[in-house]
Amino acid sequence: MSSIPNPVIQPGSWILVTGVNGFIGSHIADQLLLAGYKVRGTVRNASKNAWMAEFFESKYGKDVFELIEVGDMSQEGSLDAAMKGVEGVAHVASVLSQDPNPHNVIPPTIAFAVNALKAAAAEPSVKRFVLTSSSTATYAPGPNLGRTIDAKTWNEDSVKAAWAPAPYEPERTWVTYAASKTEGEQAVWKWVEENEPALVVNAVLPPVNFGPALDLARQGRQSTSYAITEALEGEFKIFGGFAPGFFVDVRDTARLHVLALLHPDVKNERIFGFAGSFNWDDVYAVLRQMFPERDFPEPDPNAPRDTNKILPAGRAEGLLREMGRPGWVGLEETVRASLEGVA
Structure with a gap:
């Protein structure tokens, strides 16, 4: 982790990461600790996630990471x-129940985000609030869409589909999740516009x-990288849940969350973490290189792709370069990293 010149929050300060035990939340904590910050992470069950304190202590030393148990974030005041004493907040926690009923997913997701923002704005020490949004807040990935996506694009199609009348069949799980991320982020920006808080708010929008x-033992199956592990083991059905899109x-x-928390010039932005488009043929190509003795599906020259043009992705890559990175981690590198400790 390279340093960010003139960070708005100084190293040694405490940063709050909600949902710190998740795939993304745990990596945000790791990058913040690497950069010299202290992390307080919220979880639903502290004893179940005590391994995190042990993990980070062995890597970064004592007294730089702590867990705090928060039950229901949909209740106002639950995060007070x-x-x-924290100076920045990365709000990662969301509703991941895979429930297709929008009434059970969208309102609590909005409440999670708005309550976290209200609590942050009410704490005088907090300078930055970063929301983990999603590419699905902008559009539903799919083949050959050919659209131009900018910072003002919203996934209204999924919102409409999610709120269509019952029955709420399992096939509607994905659009309900996408609608929750769309309406959750929109609610945050609406609250900012109406209340003009003193802190700076940013959102990070990653795809897959x-x-x-x-x-790996404790987190492997909760990450989207598990699909690659499944493919390595000869199970390809899980890929059907991913439309051609970006990674x-x-x-x-x-x-990007660290940049959104610390960079003095990143203010009230939607940061689009779109490294590149991919389909599963691209993943299989890497797996064939790594494991030539194993059988994978044959290449399909007509395999569809997401052809959308993501205009803000260049801004995000430029920020990574500012912090000393060479740009995005490429697909081959991330596929290989996804299998660390597996093969």
Whole structure:
């Protein structure tokens, strides 16, 4: 992790990461600790996630990471204690229940985000608030769309589909999740516009995250990288849940959160973490190189791609270069990293 010149929050300060035990949240904590910050992470069950304190202590030393148990973030005031003394907040926690009923997913996702923002704005020490949004807040990935996506693009199609009348069949799980990320982020920006808080608010919008789990045994199956592990083991059905789209390495997603927290020139932005487009043929090509003795599906020269043009992705890559990175982590590197400790 390279340093950011003139960070708005100084090293040694405390940063709050909600949902710190998740794939993205744990990597944000890791990158912040690497940069010299202290991390307080919220989880639903502190004893179940005590391994994180042990993991980070062994890597970064004592007294730089702590867990705090927060039950229901949809309740206003649930994060007040967690906010005390922190200077930045990365709000990663969301509803990942895979429930197709929008009434069970969208309102609590909005409440999670707005309550976290309200609590941050009410704590005088907090300078920055960063929301983990999603590429699905802008559009639904798919083949040959050919659209131009900019910072003002919203996924209204999924919102409309999610709120269509019942029955709420399992096939509607994905659009309900996408609608929750869309309406959750929109609610944050609406609250900022109406209340004009003193802190700076940013959002990071990643697509599918690949890359290594910090602890494979405890996190492996909760990460989207698990699809690559399944393919390695000869199970290809899980790929059917991913339309052709864009990817990002989870470590780049974490770095973009750090930039959104610290960079003096990143203010009230949607940061698009789109490293590049991919389909599963691209993933299989890497796996064939790594494991030539194994059988994978034959290449399909007509395999569809997401042909959207993501205008803000260049801004995000430029920020990574400012912090000393060579740009995005490429697909081959992130596929190989996704299998660390597996093969």
